[in-house]
Amino acid sequence: MTTEVRSVRFYVSVFLALLVLTALTTSVAEVDLGALNSPVAMLIAATKAALVALFFMHLRWSGYRIRFAAIAGLLWLSLMFAFVLGDIATRHIPQQPSGWSNLTGGQASSNPATPLN
Amino acid sequence: MTNPEWIAGAPSPPSYLNNGYGWRSWFLTTDHKRIALLYLISITGFFFLGGFFAMMIRLELLTPQPDLLQSDTYNKFFTMHGVIMVWFFLIPSIPTVLGNFLVPLMIGAKDLAFPRLNLLSWYLFIIGGIVAFSSIVIGGVDTGWTFYTPYSTTYSNSHVIWMALGIFIAGFSSIITGLNFIITIHTMRAPGLTWFRLPLFLWSTYSTSLILVLATPVLAITLVLIGLEKAFGIGIFDPALGGDPLLFQHLFWFYSHPAVYIMILPGLGVESELISTFSRRNVFGYKYVAMASVAIAVFSFLVWGHHLFVAGQSVYIALAFSFLSYLIAIPSAIKIFNWMATLYGGSISFETPMLYALFFVGLFTIGGLTGLFLAALGIDVHVTDTYFVVAHFHYIMVGGMVVAYLGGMHFWWPKISGRMYPERFGQVSAFLIFIGFNLTFFPQFILGYLGMPRRYHTYAEGFQTLNVMSTAGASILAIGYVLPLFYLAWSFFRGPLAPANPWGATGLEWKTSSPPPTENFEETPVVTGETYRFPVREETLV
């Protein structure tokens, strides 16, 4: 853990930076950036999270084990996202499947066995 | 083979076993060795409960007609078999019993990093077990252990929520155990015990703990979603309301495929210890075996999609998953070949643990190779949801994991109980298990390839011969499992006293007396060399 003590002024300035970023993300959200809407929002959120993690949680001054633990969780989360979204993005999903009402009505599909592919 | 203290024969030297006899000394203990025994007793109970369901399933499948069980009961029985065996036996088995007992001993520590959390994890496990068990009492669950949606959330009339709650609670027990092991191995190693001097069992326990910590929360959250969906019909997994049932399978297998490696990795660790000790040789390619454990843990998170090949996921991602699934074969094969190389030229002796170790190698290899078939997209489409899959994972889970667990139990039994088990009985039951196991599950490969689907209580007439063989094998297997229960229990009280190091093994756990004193070591041991230092062969022979 850290041995050096940071000044109050230091913590307050991190806090002020976080407030500025909050204001920024809120006001940017009012503008329609099209496809960039959520990347920008997530980028700002990630920056804020990094500020909290690095300075409030002292990750900036932590040893390799702690960094390893912190990164492992994120890495695994990104694996999950990568594969699940990889599936969703390349899968063909009919928006309003015709026949769902039959299926959910508890009856078996009236179609003969669907081919496997 | 000599322990001066033991020969001097003080009636019973202080050990963790005779340090208090009241119920408080057991149920409020923070001694990792006593907690390991608590776990041992509880998971043995669950094992035989799950075994009972398995036996009923096999008996029903003796004939093609439904005669012993009706379809609803059968569905509930195979679900209970799966749930109990997976979550209440296989996943906790080696980590919580052998791991709890051995991790501190192997690193020369007095206890785990958080002894009270360790006790808490046992209580969580028991509470989870009771909740899951009570769902049987109030009517059971019929969804299969995988709880696939939307069946489990929308259509099933059984007690899914209750069961999910039980597994949810038991999941926290796993997380706590995993964290405890990771922190212990990081911070409490004896002086001189560097990472690459760690016994291989610890490497595999460490990798297992990584998976426990990183995968179990996803299972927990998925089960909560199932519970909410079931209770309120909010539509997360219900296609009629816009939900995606496949999302459940993704989240579920994000945990449950790594969970397969939670089950098998500790077995691989035990295996390295056994093979090295009973062939009196250093493990060939120690670093590679150690790194293979970590690699398996990491790769295990990259392959879950091979459970979804025919479920309707994108073909592109299925291709990626198929390739990645092959990757797992590399570290597994590294281990197998390194064990072979360890055996080669060793002076091998065939005590019971070694028999189990050798059976493990064979059975695990068959299980692993058939896994490659299943990882191949084209073949998987043919055999999905047939007995081929059932046989495959039983070869890994039962042929691999349970065999390794039994091997480990026999190997460390002198350390745990301070008594020797009867060697002849041990060998007989090991052979019974090997024969019974193969007779049970090998025919299922053929059945599956011929197209017999899993999870049905009836089947076509033509499959009967193979099914009768399988059921006969299961009966032999059952005898093989019951025998150790009796002779180990007997030897716990009446067996001949064990010396500190009956096998001439090299780990730190053998440096202390059997059974170890409550504080494990009289003074913290100092490690000066690698773990597996066996004397050259001539010396052993003398």
Place this chain on the structure above:
Amino acid sequence: MWGFLSTEILFFGGILCGYTVYRLLYPQAWVHGSELNSLWLGVAMTVVLLASSLTMALAVRAAQLGRSNAIVGFLLITIALGLVFLSLKAYEYYGHWVHHLIPGFNFSGYQAPDQHQVALFVVFYFFLTLLHAAHMIIGVGVLSVIAFLAHRGRFSAIDHGPVEIVGLYWHFVDIVWLFLFPLLYLVGAHQ
């Protein structure tokens, strides 16, 4: 502790993954769903939580310097801010209740062709925020215990592990909210 936090990352991550999947499938419904939440309430909660993180960091700093009274003071402010956050959250839930926007009980407050998809958004909204609020409640409880211990003079400049650990936990819960805020409140703000 960081090991535990990576468990937590995946705990929340599992749901966020579900959220993302459905957001990709039903982008428009997500826009409509997030319009059901009050943007300014979200901003207010964010600011309150950030402030509580600041006081928490200052409490840890006080612990490093061995000033027990300062620890107690900062922890009490942190607890108070946490309670303010939770009351705002409760007020928000009350609003959803009044407007019949609770899927599973009564979701008649939103009538449109994409009703089911919007309901999915609201499900995720409730699940994520409830889970977050549960973490906050646990956090407030633990903070109270730590504040009490600090009041009894349990911590010193050398020995203050529990304060640091609860600090990490509190900051983590804050970080989760930093992501929830844009995901739940800002998606539809530009319309």
